[in-house]
Amino acid sequence: MTAPAIEIKDVQKSFGNISIIRDLNLSVAQGERHALIGPNGAGKSTTFNLISGYIKPTSGTVTLRGEEISGLPPYQINRRGLSRSFQVTNVFANMSVWENLRCAVLWTDGHHYSFWKNIDNLKQVRDRTAQVLSDIGLTARRDVPAGLLTYAEQRALEIGITIAGGADVILLDEPTAGMSHAETERAVSLIRRLTEGRTLVIVEHDMSVVFGLADRISVLVYGHIIATGTPEQIRSDPKVKEAYLGEEAA
Amino acid sequence: MTELASSVAPPNPALSERLKFYGIWIAVALLLLVLPKIFGSGGALTTFSLIGISIIFSLSYNILLGQTGLLSFGHAVYYGLGGFLVIHAINIIGANKLPIPLPVVPLVGGLTGLFFAALLGWVSTQRSGTAFAMISLGVAELIASSALILRTFFGGEAGISANRTKLFRLFDWSFGPQIQIYYLVAAWTLLAIIAMYALTRTPLGRMCNAVRDNPERVQFVGYDPHVIRYLAFCFAGFFAGVAGALAAINFEIANSAYLGAVQSGTVLFSTYIGGVGYFIGPIVGAIFVTALSLSLSDLTSVWQLYFGLFFIAVVTFAPGGITGLLMMHRPLLRGGTLGKVLPSYLIALIPTLALVAGLILAIESIVHHTVNPGDDPNIKAFGMSFNASSPITWIIALFLIVGGFVVARETWRRLARAWDDALTVAHERGYHA
Numbered sequence: 314m315t316a317p318a319i320e321i322k323d324v325q326k327s328f329g330n331i332s333i334i335r336d337l338n339l340s341v342a343q344g345e346r347h348a349l350i351g352p353n354g355a356g357k358s359t360t361f362n363l364i365s366g367y368i369k370p371t372s373g374t375v376t377l378r379g380e381e382i383s384g385l386p387p388y389q390i391n392r393r394g395l396s397r398s399f400q401v402t403n404v405f406a407n408m409s410v411w412e413n414l415r416c417a418v419l420w421t422d423g424h425h426y427s428f429w430k431n432i433d434n435l436k437q438v439r440d441r442t443a444q445v446l447s448d449i450g451l452t453a454r455r456d457v458p459a460g461l462l463t464y465a466e467q468r469a470l471e472i473g474i475t476i477a478g479g480a481d482v483i484l485l486d487e488p489t490a491g492m493s494h495a496e497t498e499r500a501v502s503l504i505r506r507l508t509e510g511r512t513l514v515i516v517e518h519d520m521s522v523v524f525g526l527a528d529r530i531s532v533l534v535y536g537h538i539i540a541t542g543t544p545e546q547i548r549s550d551p552k553v554k555e556a557y558l559g560e561e562a563a
Numbered sequence: 564m565t566e567l568a569s570s571v572a573p574p575n576p577a578l579s580e581r582l583k584f585y586g587i588w589i590a591v592a593l594l595l596l597v598l599p600k601i602f603g604s605g606g607a608l609t610t611f612s613l614i615g616i617s618i619i620f621s622l623s624y625n626i627l628l629g630q631t632g633l634l635s636f637g638h639a640v641y642y643g644l645g646g647f648l649v650i651h652a653i654n655i656i657g658a659n660k661l662p663i664p665l666p667v668v669p670l671v672g673g674l675t676g677l678f679f680a681a682l683l684g685w686v687s688t689q690r691s692g693t694a695f696a697m698i699s700l701g702v703a704e705l706i707a708s709s710a711l712i713l714r715t716f717f718g719g720e721a722g723i724s725a726n727r728t729k730l731f732r733l734f735d736w737s738f739g740p741q742i743q744i745y746y747l748v749a750a751w752t753l754l755a756i757i758a759m760y761a762l763t764r765t766p767l768g769r770m771c772n773a774v775r776d777n778p779e780r781v782q783f784v785g786y787d788p789h790v791i792r793y794l795a796f797c798f799a800g801f802f803a804g805v806a807g808a809l810a811a812i813n814f815e816i817a818n819s820a821y822l823g824a825v826q827s828g829t830v831l832f833s834t835y836i837g838g839v840g841y842f843i844g845p846i847v848g849a850i851f852v853t854a855l856s857l858s859l860s861d862l863t864s865v866w867q868l869y870f871g872l873f874f875i876a877v878v879t880f881a882p883g884g885i886t887g888l889l890m891m892h893r894p895l896l897r898g899g900t901l902g903k904v905l906p907s908y909l910i911a912l913i914p915t916l917a918l919v920a921g922l923i924l925a926i927e928s929i930v931h932h933t934v935n936p937g938d939d940p941n942i943k944a945f946g947m948s949f950n951a952s953s954p955i956t957w958i959i960a961l962f963l964i965v966g967g968f969v970v971a972r973e974t975w976r977r978l979a980r981a982w983d984d985a986l987t988v989a990h991e992r993g994y995h996a
Binding site: 365386387388391392396397399403404405406407408411412415416417419420421424425426427428429430431432433435436439440442443444446447452455456474475477478 | 567568570571572573575761762764765766767768769770772773775776777779780781782783784785786787790791794798
């Protein structure tokens with residue numbers, strides 16, 4: 314049995330006296346597609362921030378494939394193969410789509426802080442960037458500054474930057490928020506394709522996306538996971554119905 | 564995959580474009596070579612040398628400001644320390660008759676800048692924004708006041724001096740005459756420009772831009788923004804040290820003014836006025852500001868005041884600097900609609916010049932009465948004589964300012980409309996940049 318891709322054990326996070334996350338326990342197997350759902354303010358983004366190193370847990374541990382990562386800075390967690398996207402688009406606004414993606418490829422390709430190589434001559438970087446660019450369908454927008462893209466294009470770029478480095482654990486924070494129905498469908502098939510063979514944890518409000526994409530679902534309410542299971546189990550769980558789905562249906 | 568890259572990736576520049584690219588550098592080198600043949604006077608050679616030094620210094624500053632988004636108020640520290648160490652180095656080399664020729668001595672300045680940037684930069688580059696700016700200011704104050712306290716090293720108020728001609732000679736160049744110093748500065752300027760341009764084309768250079776745009780996201784693609792800022796800071800320190808070294812060699816002296824707030828402010832001015840958004844911006848700014856300060860100081864005693872006003876005007880109306888202003892015209896030029904705005908420019912020029920003339924007249928008269936109240940009121944500024952006490956002067960100034968402003972405002976509006984029309988047409992023709 315291989316170690317789980319992500320394992321969160323007894324994690325607490327409080328800001329002052331207010332505890333945002335309490336007794337959080339979650340295990341995501343390698344290759345699994347796991348959705349994190351819950352009402353607004355339940356702590357879903359905070360959970361992502363805790364896993365990706367953006368904030369540190371007050372207590373408890375987070376492990377990535379068995380290695381403890383809690384307390385590490387985000388860039389070290391990223392170098393160990395975990396990459397995340399952001400709920401609010403978070404790209405390099407003045408740089409072109411091409412350069413955005415290229416920045417996300419450089420570290421994994423081993424170029425680190427090098428200042429003695431001409432970036433345009435790095436063939437592997439070029440190939441990998443071109444691959445991601447065509448995967449996210451922005452080839453025609455290659456030279457446009459990221460800040461000038463449409464909202465849906467920026468969301469696609471956000472996903473592109475997240476997967477470009479080749480991390481095998483991907484966290485996507487509401488990738489389809491604010492998209493039209495058609496755009497959502499395209500985004501979901503993009504996510505499905507790009508995360509093939511990788512571990513995916515996704516925060517999402519759109520239930521059709523969640524139930525269509527996820528192998529397992531966890532329901533987070535007030536910083537605590539009240540249920541984890543397959544889509545069928547979650548759909549029929551009375552606690553979930555009461556806390557979340559029922560509320561939504563009413 | 565490679566097939567995909569060839570269809571999707573930006574095309575590698577064609578041979579003709581690459582030749583054009585190298586052609587520009589060769590043309591610059593040739594220009595630097597023949598410049599003294601055209602303007603051979605001692606004054607011109609000194610001006611060129613100062614411009615070259617300022618170009619290196621401003622470009623090094625733009626590694627911080629334009630490339631990495633770090634606003635430093637103390638960049639002269641590395642310039643000044645480079646200068647001081649070079650003066651000491653020249654004295655030591657001269658006294659011990661070491662076989663080190665002058666042309667390699669600027670490297671001492673660069674390494675000094677690098678050393679102190681590496682030493683002082685680790686803490687200040689933890690954060691960008693206000694924290695970085697404040698720490699840079701604090702460090703600058705610390706070093707500048709030490710320069711007056713540690714007399715044995717910095718020479719106090721008088722500074723320290725050296726004789727550059729007493730070093731080991733290559734090809735019998737003594738580096739006494741200004742023309743030889745000009746060539747020394749020109750060679751180092753060209754090398755420094757090429758090196759700093761190449762730096763922008765490397766993984767580190769690109770990641771500097773990423774840190775400038777969004778330091779938070781940089782952490783999630785595997786990079787530590789602190790390390791990137793620190794390395795940028797070290798490079799900026801190195802080239803600032805080279806510039807300081809050349810200044811010290813040029814003047815054969817280094818004093819506390821080299822590391823002071825005025826020097827730090829001047830490089831910020833040059834870089835910003837030239838434009839931080841383009842690599843060439845600081846070069847344009849360095850040429851413009853150095854030439855202007857040398858010529859303005861001949862024309863008026865309060866040239867720094869005009870400088871300040873000009874800087875405010877650039878920050879307010881042209882935040883992209885001179886280069887940004889010129890680059891704005893590129894879509895019009897390529898779209899063939901530049902002709903639509905030129906008449907509006909010419910019309911707007913006349914009342915704007917009147918406004919400026921009125922302001923100058925008023926400023927010079929006020930300066931006369933506040934600075935030298937007892938002196939002869941017949942003064943001369945910008946080659947024009949007038950009586951600062953005469954009511955006619957004041958009436959003309961007022962008329963020019965008020966009238967110029969009223970008329971100019973209308974012509975600016977017309978210019979803006981003509982500009983919008985021309986840009987729309989250019990966009991329709993497919994030229995966005």
